[in-house]
Amino acid sequence: MKRRDLIGAAALMACGAVRAQAAPAFSAEDLQHAEALRAAGLADKHAWAFVQELCNTIGPRPAGSDNEKKAATWAVARLAQLGLSNARIEPTPMKAWLRGAASAKLVAPVAEPLVMAALGNSIAAPPGGIEADVAWYPDFAALKADTSERAKGRIVFIDQKTERTRDGAGYGAAVVARSQGAIEAARRGALAVGIRSIGTDIERIAHTGAMRYELGLPRIPAFAVSAPDANRIAALNATGRTLRLQFTLDAQSDVETTTQNVIAEVPGTDLADEIVLISGHLDSWDLGRGAIDDGAGCAIASAAGAAIAAAGRKPRRTVRVVLWGNEENGFHGALSYGDRYKAVVHQMVSESDFGAGRIWQMRGRVQPAAVPLVQQMAQLLAPLGVAWPEQGYNEGGPGPDAAMLMRRHKWPGIALNQDGTAYFDVHHTVHDTLDRIEPAALQQNVACWAATAWLAAQAPLPFGPPVF
C-alpha cells in the first residue's frame, strides 16, 4: 500500500469510527515522518547490539542486585551514546529476595531427583529441608475448593497447567497457582507448596516467579518443578500410591538494597513538559540471562528512542525512554517513578515486556475523542502485520509497569501486543537467553515503537484521561 492510499484509508476509517463528526487526525508531515521512522526501525541495528551486550557482558539482573546496578550504569552510558538526552539513573530503596541452594526429590513410590526452582519471595525451609507425604491437586481451584483436612501436615502439590495462547491469557489464568498457592496451602495447614511450573513447555526446567504470603497465615516454602516432573508426579499419583517428597530450600528475604530506573529523553518542543513514555524493565529473574524478559524490551524502547533522536525532526512532546528497576518482584522502580512524576502530564505510558516476538496488534487506553488518532497510528503499522481489533481497541494493557502507572495515575496507555505464543516456554527460566531472539523481529518492534511514540508526541489532542 502506498503512503497516499494509507493516509486516505486511515482517514476514512477514522471518519467511520466517530460517525458524523470531523475526526482528529495527524498531519501529513507527521505521518510521513512516522513512515520514515518505521523504515528506519526495520533497518535498526541498535536493539540487537543492545540486548547482545547486556546479556553477554552482564547477564542476569535480579532486582536489587549488583548486576542490576551494573546494568543501569552500562545502560545510562549506552542511551547517551545513542543520542538521547538527560540520561540519568534514579535510585529507590527496596527489599530484595535472594535465592540460595535448593533441591527436591521424590522419596516414594520411587526415588528420583526433581528439577525445581524456589519461587521468588519464598521463605527458606528449615535446615535439612522438609520431607512429607504429598496432597496432590489437579489445579488451584481444586485446592481452594478443598474443605477437608487432606492438606494438613503435607506438602501440597498443585498441578495447574498453563494453556498456550498468543496473548498470554493462558498464563493469566494459571499464574494464581504460583502467586497464591502458598496462601491457600497454608490456610489448610500444609507444610509447603510445590507447583507445576507456570509455563507452556515440556522441558525439564523449572519456571520461577513471584509468590506472596497473606498476613495472619503461616509462611510456608514454595517451589515449582518442571513440567515433565509434574507429569511424572501426576502419573504416579494416578496409581493411587502414596507420594512422598523431600526438598531443601535456602533463601533470604527483606535484604535492604536499592534498585533504580534508567531514564533518557528526546526533548520535546512546544509541549516539552508532556511525556510520551516508552519502556522496558532492566531487572530480570536470576535463572536465565534476562534476554526476552526483558533485555529485549529495554533494547526495543532504547532503539526506538534513538531512531526518533536520529531522524532530525524534534517531537512536540518529550519522548522518554525508561528502563525500570525491579518489575519482577514488586514494581519498586515504577512506583517510585509515579511518586516522583505524578504531577507531570503523560500523553502515553507504555512498555515492551512480552518477549521478543513480532507485534501483531495495537490497542489503546485513551479518552474517547483520541481513539481515531490511535486507530490512525495502528493503520500506519498495518504493513508490518499489526491489527487494530474490532472490539476492545480501547481496553489495551500497556505492559506491567506501565499498566500499574496507568491505573494509579490515570495516565493514558498504548499497547503494542507481541506474539507470545512461545513466550511462556522460556519465561523465568534458565532458557531466557539471547538464542531466543530473532534480530528481524526486534527490528519490527523498533519500527512499531518509533512510529508510535513519534505520533503520540505529535498528536493534536491529549490522549488522556483514559477510560476504564
Add this chain to the structure above:
Amino acid sequence: MKRRDLIGAAALMACGAVRAQAAPAFSAEDLQHAEALRAAGLADKHAWAFVQELCNTIGPRPAGSDNEKKAATWAVARLAQLGLSNARIEPTPMKAWLRGAASAKLVAPVAEPLVMAALGNSIAAPPGGIEADVAWYPDFAALKADTSERAKGRIVFIDQKTERTRDGAGYGAAVVARSQGAIEAARRGALAVGIRSIGTDIERIAHTGAMRYELGLPRIPAFAVSAPDANRIAALNATGRTLRLQFTLDAQSDVETTTQNVIAEVPGTDLADEIVLISGHLDSWDLGRGAIDDGAGCAIASAAGAAIAAAGRKPRRTVRVVLWGNEENGFHGALSYGDRYKAVVHQMVSESDFGAGRIWQMRGRVQPAAVPLVQQMAQLLAPLGVAWPEQGYNEGGPGPDAAMLMRRHKWPGIALNQDGTAYFDVHHTVHDTLDRIEPAALQQNVACWAATAWLAAQAPLPFGPPVF
C-alpha cells in the same frame, strides 16, 4: 490402495528391479496377515504402557547400574505377560563409567556459571578442578588442522555445530568432536576439552554421550556445555578478549559390574532355528529418563513381538525381541549376544533406536536376490507413510547394536528409519522424558515393525548374506 492392487503394484515393482527373472514374492496369505498386524499395530496400547511404566517407575538406566538391572527384571516379566516365550535375561560383565559432580564457569572476561555435563568415559579432573585460558576452535576440523602451540596448557573449546536433518546425517558429521575431541586436544598438549553440545536445540541443557581416548596420549577431562553457553563463549571470543574457564569434574571409570540383554521370542515353526531379530536398548544415559533413547525402541520392539504372538498364526522363523544392555557406552550386550549366537542363522537383525518419531523410510541390507522381498515389505507400509528410496535401498543401517552385529557376523539387516528431525534436540539430555513421545507415533512404529518382522519370518528366501 486395496490389498489386491498393492500386491499387484509390489509385484510389478519387484519385476522391474530384477528385470526378466521371476521375482520372489510373499504369499497372499502372508501379506494378508501382515496387513492384519499393521492394523493391530495402529491400535496398539502396549508400547505406550511399556515406556510409560519403564520411565515412570524406573527412570534412567545407565549401563551397568542397578537401575538397568531393575529394568531388565521388570522387562523380562513384562515380555512374558505380553505373550512372548522363552523370556530370559542374559548377563555379561562390563566396566562401567559413573558420573560424579561437575561444574564449569567462565572466569574471564565475565564470570558466569555454564550449564555443562561431563562426557561419558571422561576421567575426573584433579580435586579443585582446572582453570586455564581457552583455545577456541570453530569446529573439530579446525582443531585437527592446527599445527601451532596454541592449545598447549590451555582448555580447548570446540564449537562444532550440529545440523538438523531428518536422517541424523548432521549428527553423524558432528559427533566426532565429542568422540575424538579429547584425543586431538591431548595430542596438542591441552589440559582439557570442552565442546558445544552435540545437539540441535537452543536450550540451556548439555548433551552427554560417549567419548574415547587414544593409547599413548594423555587422558584429559572432557565435557560439553549447552548451545546458549557455547554461543556466549563464541560471542565473547569474537571480541578478542582472553577467555578463561574453570571446571570441576568427578567421575569413576572401569567400575566392574554387569549388564544384560533381555530376550523373548515368538517361536517359529518349520524354520524355528532361524532368527528374525527386532530390538531396542534398555540402557540409557543418566541425565534424562531414557524415554526416546531408548525406552521407545524397547516398547516398540516388545509391542511388535506381542502383536505377532497375539495374532494367532505362528511364524515360520522365530521372531526374537532383544532389549540390549549397554548400547550407549560400549555395546557390551550386543557383543556378548554375537559371541553367544554367532552360529545361529539370522534372517534379519534390526533395531529401533532413533527416538519415537514416525517411520518414513525402509531400507534393507540383504542379498541381491532378496531385495524384491524387502521392497514388497516396504510397499505394504506405504499407506503408513513409509517410502522405499530410489537409491541406496540396499544400504540400510539397522540401528547401532544391530548394525554392529550385521557387519561383524554378516547377518542381513532391515532398517525402518524414523523421522529424527527433533531427535537431537533431546538426545542424551535431561529432556529425554515421556513428554517427548506421541502415543500415535508409537503405534505407527509398532504397525511397521510387526508387519516387517512377520514378513521377514515368512520370506521364501534367506535374506543373507548381505552386500556391503
